Amino acid sequence: MNSQATFGKNKGLGRRGKLIPALVFALILSLVPGCAKRARLELFAMDTYMELTVYGNKAEEALAGAEYEIKDLDGKLSATDGSSELSRINLSNGEPVSVSSDTAEVIHNALIAAEPLRGALQLTLRPVSLAWGFTTGEYRIPAEEELEELLKLVDDGRIRVDVGSNTVALPEGMALDLGSVAKGYSCDIAAAILQKYNVSGFLLNMGSSTIMAWGKKPDGGRWRIAVRDPAGEGYAGVIETDGACVSTSGGRERFFTGEDGNTYCHILDPETGRPVDNGVLAVTVVTESGLWGDALSTALFVMGAEKAEELYNSADMSPERRRFEYLFIMEDGSLVLSPGMEELFTPLGRFAEGGAAQ
Numbered sequence: 588m589n590s591q592a593t594f595g596k597n598k599g600l601g602r603r604g605k606l607i608p609a610l611v612f613a614l615i616l617s618l619v620p621g622c623a624k625r626a627r628l629e630l631f632a633m634d635t636y637m638e639l640t641v642y643g644n645k646a647e648e649a650l651a652g653a654e655y656e657i658k659d660l661d662g663k664l665s666a667t668d669g670s671s672e673l674s675r676i677n678l679s680n681g682e683p684v685s686v687s688s689d690t691a692e693v694i695h696n697a698l699i700a701a702e703p704l705r706g707a708l709q710l711t712l713r714p715v716s717l718a719w720g721f722t723t724g725e726y727r728i729p730a731e732e733e734l735e736e737l738l739k740l741v742d743d744g745r746i747r748v749d750v751g752s753n754t755v756a757l758p759e760g761m762a763l764d765l766g767s768v769a770k771g772y773s774c775d776i777a778a779a780i781l782q783k784y785n786v787s788g789f790l791l792n793m794g795s796s797t798i799m800a801w802g803k804k805p806d807g808g809r810w811r812i813a814v815r816d817p818a819g820e821g822y823a824g825v826i827e828t829d830g831a832c833v834s835t836s837g838g839r840e841r842f843f844t845g846e847d848g849n850t851y852c853h854i855l856d857p858e859t860g861r862p863v864d865n866g867v868l869a870v871t872v873v874t875e876s877g878l879w880g881d882a883l884s885t886a887l888f889v890m891g892a893e894k895a896e897e898l899y900n901s902a903d904m905s906p907e908r909r910r911f912e913y914l915f916i917m918e919d920g921s922l923v924l925s926p927g928m929e930e931l932f933t934p935l936g937r938f939a940e941g942g943a944a945q
């Protein structure tokens with residue numbers, strides 16, 4: 588089983604993967620008896636540890652190609668690296684900026700993914716997130732008036748992205764943060780590269796919050812992806828799949844305790860500019876696409892379980908690529924599952940004992 592618990596954020600190492608080759612810990616190539624070749628790689632990118640496992644005759648070459656792309660995307664999409672393409676956009680003072688097709692595409696695709704998400708996903712939240720100190724670690728609780736002012740800068744409808752000329756324009760004062768979608772997008776790009784090499788299967792763990800399983804597992808079984816218990820050390824359960832992306836967003840991934848004794852998490856409600864505080868501990872979604880899963884898990888965390896159910900049943904969910912299943916882990920210890928998730932998810936530990944409450 589692939590464990591989500593072995594990965595986590597380590598802010599002390601939050602530098603571009605390209606610049607720190609020493610953090611590429613291992614490339615292990617082995618032969619699984621009687622099966623396809625296996626190549627495995629651990630790397631630090633996008634502020635997290637990733638683990639990529641690939642099966643197939645050209646597993647090693649395929650993996651090297653995927654690694655290159657992930658590091659390249661990390662360099663382009665980082666909001667904290669001043670030389671990234673994203674920073675050039677954020678410092679452009681309203682001028683259009685020429686970027687790579689990747690950067691234009693991830694913004695374009697994220698805006699499309701956000702269309703049915705009722706404003707819950709906003710790439711332009713960065714000024715608000717900075718005010719809370721989430722990107723710098725200098726945490727503080729901004730005053731209500733300050734948040735009101737900053738919220739005037741939050742409006743994804745004002746992002747201009749042209750995927751023909753690969754230009755992005757953002758009104759002065761506004762700034763983008765792609766933290767909600769970058770890992771999912773990178774997962775899709777890595778998957779496409781691996782598939783070009785005709786690999787037989789892979790498991791891409793992009794830092795536990797986005798995990799994609801695809802193709803055949805050498806033992807012929809289904810892929811098993813553990814869902815961490817966000818309130819403890821153990822697991823909430825296991826998702827079994829023939830191939831899918833499993834994406835999780837949680838309030839315990841990054842948070843601080845304010846002077847008022849309350850905890851404040853890194854996912855913000857775009858309506859209030861305040862950290863989400865709606866009784867949800869974490870939400871996990873199963874999707875086909877990495878970008879959609881990453882966007883969706885963040886948005887559902889903001890929206891909560893009731894609105895998630897409405898979205899699940901709504902007509903604007905009809906395109907095939909937008910299908911999803913969800914699992915909410917609530918602060919009161921209850922679980923809320925979509926109908927299809929009940930087939931995929933087996934609860935463990937305290938969740939198995941109490942039973943999964945709908």
Ligand code: ADP
Pocket residue numbers: 707708709710712716764765766767768770796797835836837840853854855856857881884885889
């Ligand atoms: P993780 O980074 O743990 O995978 P998410 O995919 O849920 O978590 O992304 C959370 C990040 O997205 C935050 O750290 C912040 O940079 C950004 N963010 C926070 N709130 C929102 C929001 N409502 N819409 C879009 N991005 C957000």
Ligand code: MG
Pocket residue numbers: 766767768836880881882883884885
């Ligand atoms: Mg996300």
